Amino acid sequence: MRAAVLTAPGRLEVVDDWPEPTCGDHDAIVAVAATGICGTDLAYVAGQREIVPGGLLVGHEPFGTIVEVGARVDSARIGQRVAVEPNYPCGACRSCLADVSSLCTARRSPVVTEQGFLAERVAVPADFAWPLPESISAEDAACIEPLAVALGAVRRAGDLSARPRIAITGAGSIGRILADVLVRRGIVPAVLDLSEERVDRAVALGARRIEAGERFDLVFESSGAGSAAAEAVELLDAMGLLVVIGVGNTPFAVDTKTLVRRGITIIGSMIYDHPYDYAAVIRAVERGEARPGIVLGEAFALDRAAEALTGAAARPDKTWIRVAGGDSRA
Known part of the structure; x- marks a missing residue:
């Protein structure tokens, strides 16, 4: 499948042969519509953080559509439009047990501890793929995480x-x-x-x-x-x-x-706590209490990912990349 791979600081390649994701029993495969780009991604682009051997997929603010689910996930979720909460706490450490999952000592974080989402399809824990009402625009959907x-x-x-x-x-x-x-x-x-x-x-x-x-x-x-x-x-x-x-x-x-x-x-204030904050955020957008997509600038196609990422730090508006694997509006 197609993906944009950061192979060295400032060097990003769009490839056609990135491995397809594996769907675990509790996972969902999401066809990525678009993803926002943030400072964490740009730190890897600038060489401020180490890139894993074989290349790194950046982008951890995605939305898209569920196209496959694992054996322990309700198959009715296939076709569901979702925003991905891109931090997966362990649920068992002191912080998680105190309902402060943002401080989890074993938290998995796409881009930081594993591959990100700048690919046509990605695997995510199904509990972290939040249903998105159709009333929420692509622009707002791309900014649910920030x-x-x-x-x-x-x-x-x-x-x-x-x-x-x-x-x-x-x-x-x-x-x-x-x-x-x-x-x-x-x-x-x-x-x-x-x-x-x-x-x-x-x-x-x-x-x-x-x-x-x-x-x-x-x-x-x-x-x-x-x-x-x-x-x-x-x-x-x-x-x-x-x-x-x-x-x-x-x-x-x-x-x-x-x-x-x-x-x-x-x-x-470290990110957000699961599951409370993401649920509240989506409700807030649905009720018109927030319109986060107002910070977005030009949307870049996946083929222009290198241009999007290398120039993002200089743009006054937030950069986002349309992968167009999962939402016709993206």
């Missing part, structure tokens, strides 16, 4: 009405999806990013620019840059909360005087 990250952070932040002054550092995909979610809830978040083009896009969604000297009750840090996290701490007022979503390679120093004298709390 929306789950954003809404997971909102859930962990607690009662937003108790923290009415809200800011977001980082106006990339997660930051803008988060801004859209907040605006739809009647909240106008302030947004900060080094890219004015990305800030402009967030403002177009109903957010606003941060004004000089402002302080906030809650800041979501979505960029992963150490400098942005340090700036986020400085933006917080007394008893403020910093929710760190972005993961990067640069640490940030915290001034303990600021931390202690303002009574600031910092928490990390």
Whole structure:
């Protein structure tokens, strides 16, 4: 079957002979319609992470259609349109037993611990293939995973009405999806990013620019840059909360005087928890409470995967690739 294989940093080949996936008893084979591209994928493209021998399939934000199921899966699921939740916790470790599967010590993560989804067909655990209503567009379907990250952070932040002054550092995909979610809830978040083009896009969604000297009750840090996290701490007022979503390679120093004298709390928000967050996300899109596809830019065909991936970091909008194996609208 056809697949786009990353063989070395910056070098991606579309092949016709990638092995077909094997369907285990509890698995489903999904014909991939499209997949979004995120920072994790781009870290492999840039050579910041090691590529496995034989090549790596990137892309871990897919949707498509179930075309085959294992012996322990209801055959009625064949033909079902689904979004794949691309993190598979073990279900038995301390974190999983505490319903915090995002911190699972044995979590399987496509692209990171196994092959991703930039192929015509992939095998996934059937419990992680979530039915998608036909009312959800291809664009929104391709952004279910980053929306789950954003809404997971909102859930962990607690009662937003108790923290009415809200800011977001980082106006990339997660930051803008988060801004859209907040605006739809009647909240106008302030947004900060080094890219004015990305800030402009967030403002177009109903957010606003941060004004000089402002302080906030809650800041979501979505960029992963150490400098942005340090700036986020400085933006917080007394008893403020910093929710760190972005993961990067640069640490940030915290001034303990600021931390202690303002009574600031910092928490990390790692992806989402199974099965609660994905179910809630799909319901939110179905009800019109989120439109994550608004962050997408041009859709690339699989034949243009190399162009899509090597240029993604420079684009202000999120890159996605249409594989067109499982959804006529893709």
